[in-house]
Structures are given as C-alpha cells and as structure tokens.
Amino acid sequence: MPARSMTDKVGVAFLTSPVAITATDTSLYFDTKGWEEVEIIINETSTAVDSSHYYTPTLQSSTASGSGFATSTEYQGTTLASQITNTSTVRHIGYTGTERYIKVVMTETGTTAASTIAVSVIASRPLDTSTLTMTTG
Numbered sequence: 001m002p003a004r005s006m007t008d009k010v011g012v013a014f015l016t017s018p019v020a021i022t023a024t025d026t027s028l029y030f031d032t033k034g035w036e037e038v039e040i041i042i043n044e045t046s047t048a049v050d051s052s053h054y055y056t057p058t059l060q061s062s063t064a065s066g067s068g069f070a071t072s073t074e075y076q077g078t079t080l081a082s083q084i085t086n087t088s089t090v091r092h093i094g095y096t097g098t099e100r101y102i103k104v105v106m107t108e109t110g111t112t113a114a115s116t117i118a119v120s121v122i123a124s125r126p127l128d129t130s131t132l133t134m135t136t137g
Helices: none
Strands: 010-019 024-026 035-045 054-062 075-077 089-095 101-109 116-126
Touching: 010 035, 010 101, 035 054, 035 101, 054 089, 101 116
Parallel strands: none
Antiparallel strands: 010 116, 024 101, 035 089, 035 116, 054 101, 075 089
16 A cells, blocks of 8 residues: 655645735745645635735745745736635645745735734655755745
C-alpha cells in the first residue's frame, strides 16, 4: 500500500493569521525559492460582506524581498480580481510566475467589521528535501 503522508513533500505557512481587515492589508511575503509548486489560499469568514461591503484580493510578486512588488496575473485558478462578497469563502490559486517573492494585498470597500481573512501558502515538490524551509517576511 502506498504511503499517504506528504510531510516531506509539502510545506505550509500563514502569510496572514486570521485578522479583521480595515482599509488595505498586505500579507507577509513568501519566498518561492526551492519549491516547484505554490498554492495560495485565502479564507474569509464573515457575516458582513455583500455587494456594497467586500474585499478585493490582489497577488503581487517581486524579485526582491523588501521592494519592487507589483500586481501579478501569473496564476491559475480562481480569478482574484473579483470581489469576495460571500460569507465563508475559500479561494485558492496556483502561482505560475517566475519571480521569487509573492504576497497578497486585500483591499476593503465599505465596512466589513465582522469579517476576518487568513492567507496561507502551501508549497510542494521541493527541489531538495534536505533543506525544506518556508521563508516568510
């Protein structure tokens, strides 16, 4: 029977712990170096989002960890540019770009005081399993 564990093949990190967002909130960045596949998960729990009160997530990428971040459209999956207007929404996208660092910017429209957002990353297929690291900053 095949082993079902992926512990030595997958890394998981929070880029934003569950937090109420006001105005604009930027996640930590994730360093994609050493990982072949990267999936970003945005988990929103709310009782206060609708067509007038919502979040719009944007993926940003850069070649440097502290600067040069710009909007990226290099991903597969759910369209990020659309608004999060449903309660208890989970979105995930696969990063397909070549820039080393990625992060998510959440922009609030209206007032969504009862909402919380968490941004996580799952990385898989490490290039070298002896040096598995999940670097955020």
